[in-house]
Amino acid sequence: MKAYMVIDIGGTYIKYAVMDREANKKKSGKFPTPKEGLETFLQLIGDMVEKYKKSYELEGIAISSPGAVDVKTGMIGGASAIPYIHGGSMTNLLKERTGLKASIENDANCAALAEGWLGAAKDADYYICIVIGTGIGGSIVINHSILRGASLHGGEFGYMIMGESYQNGISPLQSTWSLTASTNALVREVERKKSLTQGLLNGEEVFRLAEMGDPAALEALERFYKKIAIGIYNLKYALDPEKILIGGGISKRREVIEGINRELRLLKDDISSLHIEVEACEFDNDANLIGALFHFLRAHA
The missing domain is CATH 3.30.420.40 (ATPase, nucleotide binding domain)
Known part of the structure; x- marks a missing residue:
């Protein structure tokens, strides 16, 4: 079954969901945002993707992130509670780690896109x-x-x-x-x-x-x-x-x-x-996930 790995990076928790094209959640959960650094973060995401590849035909990774996100380069400018996400291209790093296409958008923008899509x-x-x-x-x-x-x-x-x-x-x-x-x-x-x-x-x-x-x-x-x-x-x-x-x-x-x-x-x-x-707004806890998926679908239409 074709699906998408959708991730919402927060200062305290990282929320995730496996979603279909209509934003229906097949699996979901959260785990504490790692404090150790970028490599630990990438390892956790990579392991999660490998886990769900066994049950779903994952088409890509959609990310919601704090900070001033450049959707073209995948870089996250500005500052946030997670210093290590600022620097290199997050989309390129995730592509290299998982082999999947990736997109990224600012979390507030994701919430807004969710309202325009389904809210x-x-x-x-x-x-x-x-x-x-x-x-x-x-x-x-x-x-x-x-x-x-x-x-x-x-x-x-x-x-x-x-x-x-x-x-x-x-x-x-x-x-x-x-x-x-x-x-x-x-x-x-x-x-x-x-x-x-x-x-x-x-x-x-x-x-x-x-x-x-x-x-x-x-x-x-x-x-x-x-x-x-x-x-x-x-x-x-x-x-x-x-x-x-x-x-x-x-x-x-x-x-x-x-x-x-x-x-x-x-x-x-x-x-x-x-x-x-x-x-x-209609959506609450799932807004960033839904909007991140919408952004991915438009970016890779």
Whole structure:
């Protein structure tokens, strides 16, 4: 049976699946991301491929990876929690190790491609995904292709400056969207309001506090929705996509999507009259795997 080895490289775990062309998982699992170095990583992938070659006719390896991925060369630029993946061509290394064709794509881009192939954006030709987590990232997708930009920074929405410039000696770079409107920023704000030690809370606990009526959590969430809505408003008028999708763990909470849309409805007047609305991404844990497979199928059509 023809199938594909699909791998999602994460800082803590490497997830994998044997998939058919329709992204149905035949086998799947995960193992801790090796800390020893590149050779250990390649050995683990090679052994896994050899194992599944006995049961499946593997057509290739599809990789989802952190970092600034150059899909043409297979090299991973930038930085990540896995230093050894940055340097040589990952696709060439895997081809040499396994004898299979290989492709690689950035993990956020994979998640966006999954939505356009089988998820919430499958009826859209032009959409953006905004992933809210420790920071804010995302992707711009046009006709199932990622808009990468001249420096591979297309979709790095979190770098947008949202605050005023150089007041009280503070650089505007301290008021980027990631630093002021991410889940991490929300948590830190609640900790400050409650005079708690940084790192004591997480996102789940902030929402639990809000559900209990905690004033600090409720106020911080309202500000969070406003700041997210302002960034989305800017992106809508700059890019004018058909759909705007919200990803990241926080997007699974219905009140988050409702809160953002409520604030977006308020950002309208006689001039700024566009209807702006967001939806949650459909896929969660398997998004990177599905998108990596889609990228491979297009690259080797």
